[in-house]
Amino acid sequence: MSVRERLEAAAYRTLMGLPAPAQRLLAGRPLARQGQTLACDVQLTLRLARLVREPGLGDLPVIGARTLLRRQAVLVGGQQPVGSVRDVTVGERPGRLYVPRGAADVGPLLVFLHGGGWVIGDLETHDPVCRFLAEQAGVRVLAVDYRLAPEHPFPAAHDDCVAAYRWVVEHAADLGADPERLAVGGDSAGGTLAATTAIAAAREGLPLAFQLLVYPGTDMRGGTDSRRAFAEGLVLEQSFMDVAKASYLTRPGDETDPRASPLLADLPGGLAPAYVATAGFDPLRDEGEAYARALAAAGVAVELRRFPEQVHGFVQFVGVGRTGRAANRELAAALATGLSVGVRSPRSA
Template identity: 45%
Template sequence: MRSVLERMARLGRPPLHSLPPDQARAAYQAGAEVLEVPRAELARVEDLHIPARDGASLPARLYAPTLDAGLPLLLFLHGGGFTIGSVATHDVLCRELARLGRCMVVSLDYRLAPEHRFPTAVHDSWDALRWLAAQATQLGADGSRLAVGGDSAGGTLAAVSALLARDAGLALALQLLIYPGTTAHQDTPSHTRFAHGLVLDQPAIAWFFEQYVGHGPEREDWRFAPLLAHDLEGAAPAWVALAELDPLVDEGVDYADRLRAAGVPVDIEIYRGVTHEFIKMGRALPEARQFHQDAGRALRQAFATD
């Protein structure tokens, strides 16, 4: 991990938060697969569109490891501070989740800030989950075995979607939360301890959230900060993956603790010695490859395919 950080520093590229959003997206895309494992070949990969409540058509990509009908289905929501990231930046990861989880994965291009501020990403994620539940059979999936997951901002959206699913009576087998953001004000000790120099830093977090939610009353909305949700009882079982050297690690632990206290089954893995974004560094970090295996196992167990 130290070697990765040193190589990143030697490149001397401007930090993403110093760029306009469109340039930040292009820069993130350009580096998205530099340290990824090789792209897995799957039996089925196809692009589709999912309708949103306001009439928008949201791009998405479907991955399946086989052509068999009745595969369980994971909706995946990418990270990027609600401002950058896309289906393309998380293509390799979603292929690994489909391959190792033995499930269909649908990765969603929810709309990004600042063009689309809070709660658009929440609405898009929930609209996609409801649509997939209704269309599962037509897609070749098993609508009785659904899960939602995501990394970072996508982990936030996955946690929120799991609560919305509970409220709507939509049963989920799993919420796969990868270093999710869950606090309103980024005031846990790990935000201070890892504020600078470790991939995701305090200036970047502040910039992302300025684009997405600002400093108004939306900050206190549980759909931005799931730790503020009044009741977590009855949410889907959770598998929570965290990075030890990450500003978000404390709030991930806090959210896992609150889920467990509410009677939700929770498994948590804290990957030692790695930073935010480590899951996309499989060429360099054995911990990333271990994460892939662990996440695949969690999906298989939740879907009862093991």
């Protein structure tokens, strides 16, 4: 970071640590839509971004957006402690294995797929998230760095994630993973990829115990009420969604391919139980919730949790603020429950 960026980061962390009444004064009048009120600390974050004229991800070339997301991830993710971290090769893709403190020699494992619209995001942007989930849930987390568009358009990311999951099943012992307690999860595009990987696993008869789907995109056709209501000024904007779609889906018919739009999939039997988290002020909210209902209709055990005060991207807010971190603790608790991890005392870090 430059000196200016360090100063901005220090000021931001100070403001995000202020008492809630002080934050409300700075954030301005509460933002309410559709019977939901945006969390004060989230509204303050958005206001600060406007004051410093932070560009939107869709306003930059792809390379610039990748750099911006890495910087933002450090700012909001902080330094999260975890037992150990090591880089691994997951088949043909880079990966990173996080092992929580006090982990047994063999235990449950989450294969984590990062978000970023299939065009940005990597092991670094989601490093704080993976550390947090591993430590809070008491679960090994294996992050996979799949190929990105536009260099590698659809279905490259999907193919990489399915191949990575096959590799994990085959090499569970090398990872210290219990093959009967494997999960797949991710946020945004990573949630989409987790959903389609789970579908592939069910079709191939691969063991999978749980899905953690955080505000997944499930219908690339768009057109939902939430896409119309929340596509401007709330982190995930229409400009970035347009870039992501045009970069990733390059052929006619791609947007209705079930590997890109799992809501359109013919769901197979044997799908793993799922926890689907959505954010109230998120363009992807409605399609994520529609997918949860589709899973339930197909006989899948599913829990749907809307965080009505949150925006798209809250999974990365593990190092600052109050409400995003609290939401992420709920995600970790759901993961622990889904993989039958014993009750753990909440980590203070």
